[in-house]
Amino acid sequence: MSKPKSNNAKTISVALTLCLVCSVLVSAVAVGLKPSQIENARLDRNKNILVAAGMYDAESDTASDVAERFKDFEVKIIDLNNGNYLDDDALKAAGIPDRNAYDASQATKNQALSEDLGDNDPAGIGRKPKYAKVYVKSDDAGQPEMVVLPIQGYGLWGTIYGFLTLESDLNTIKGISFYEHKETPGLGARIEEPEWRAQWSGIESYDENGNVATGVTKAGTPKENWVDGISGATLTSRGVSNMVQFWLGEQGYKPYLDTLREQSGQPVEGADTQAHQTKPAAQSNTELAALPPVANGKEA
Numbered sequence: 001m002s003k004p005k006s007n008n009a010k011t012i013s014v015a016l017t018l019c020l021v022c023s024v025l026v027s028a029v030a031v032g033l034k035p036s037q038i039e040n041a042r043l044d045r046n047k048n049i050l051v052a053a054g055m056y057d058a059e060s061d062t063a064s065d066v067a068e069r070f071k072d073f074e075v076k077i078i079d080l081n082n083g084n085y086l087d088d089d090a091l092k093a094a095g096i097p098d099r100n101a102y103d104a105s106q107a108t109k110n111q112a113l114s115e116d117l118g119d120n121d122p123a124g125i126g127r128k129p130k131y132a133k134v135y136v137k138s139d140d141a142g143q144p145e146m147v148v149l150p151i152q153g154y155g156l157w158g159t160i161y162g163f164l165t166l167e168s169d170l171n172t173i174k175g176i177s178f179y180e181h182k183e184t185p186g187l188g189a190r191i192e193e194p195e196w197r198a199q200w201s202g203i204e205s206y207d208e209n210g211n212v213a214t215g216v217t218k219a220g221t222p223k224e225n226w227v228d229g230i231s232g233a234t235l236t237s238r239g240v241s242n243m244v245q246f247w248l249g250e251q252g253y254k255p256y257l258d259t260l261r262e263q264s265g266q267p268v269e270g271a272d273t274q275a276h277q278t279k280p281a282a283q284s285n286t287e288l289a290a291l292p293p294v295a296n297g298k299e300a
């Protein structure tokens with residue numbers, strides 16, 4: 001015997017009410033937590049800037065230490081094509097109302113704020129932002145003591161985001177950090193390990209002609225000024241190699257670093273030679289960047 005219609009209607013209306021109440025609750029919690037999620041992401045990013053700058057002690061530093069130490073840095077926006085800083089008027093004209101809120105990786109989704117790299121995309125990022133955020137720590141004389149440069153590029157499973165710090169000579173690498181990636185724990189994710197990252201410290205980025213002269217080698221094939229790749233994670237290692245070379249190169253921060261060098265009276269190597277190019281210096285078959293870039297986890 002079938003149940004009376006009124007019971008069915010009651011059941012449906014109770015279920016619908018429950019669904020509605022639950023979805024309102026879930027939405028309210030999501031909206032309520034959004035500001036603290038954004039704040040935590042900002043804190044984590046700032047912590048990783050300090051990690052790349054060698055100014056973070058994982059054992060003892062608290063969130064307030066991070067906030068305090070981060071004040072040593074000036075946040076600047078640069079035009080990646082000419083290497084110049086954007087002042088407030090230029091920022092407004094470029095459609096960037098707030099320099100602190102500017103997110104270069106978000107900008108790659110905006111046609112007006114980015115350019116398609118086409119085939120010239122060794123880091124596998126698709127589009128390059130026109131403007132980038134850099135973090136500058138200056139000495140008492142107002143000269144750059146170090147610059148922290150955001151870097152990103154495709155690993156094996158997705159885009160890897162990080163920071164690379166150069167010392168005052170704008171050549172020696174002070175440190176590197178990675179704060180977001182999809183690489184496998186125990187394999188590609190080992191790029192985060194302090195022991196692996198430590199290899200980058202003290203490496204010279206450019207040769208005497210101003211060409212990028214560093215990257216990651218195949219695991220177990222050490223080479224001066226190059227970092228030993230991670231065994232069992234060649235594809236992630238290659239992704240890191242490509243991204244470091246891309247961002248140090250002419251399409252990345254080189255115009256900016258040359259501008260800073262000129263301003264501080266340092267020689268701009270290779271400024272008037274054919275060698276002043278994006279391409280890394282001559283490679284051997286142990287250098288992972290000599291191999292094609294990785295796209296979507298497959299050999300390109």
Ligand SMILES: Cc1cc2nc3c(=O)[nH]c(=O)nc-3n(C[C@H](O)[C@H](O)[C@H](O)COP(=O)(O)O)c2cc1C
Pocket residue numbers: 156182183184185187188189219230231232233234235236237
């Ligand atoms: C489940 C799984 C996860 C993997 N994750 C990574 C990774 O995160 N990064 C990476 O380079 N290789 C990873 N690999 C290995 C690659 O497929 C490839 O074999 C490796 O990069 C080659 O490195 P090797 O030449 O040092 O052995 C993974 C393999 C499997 C089966």
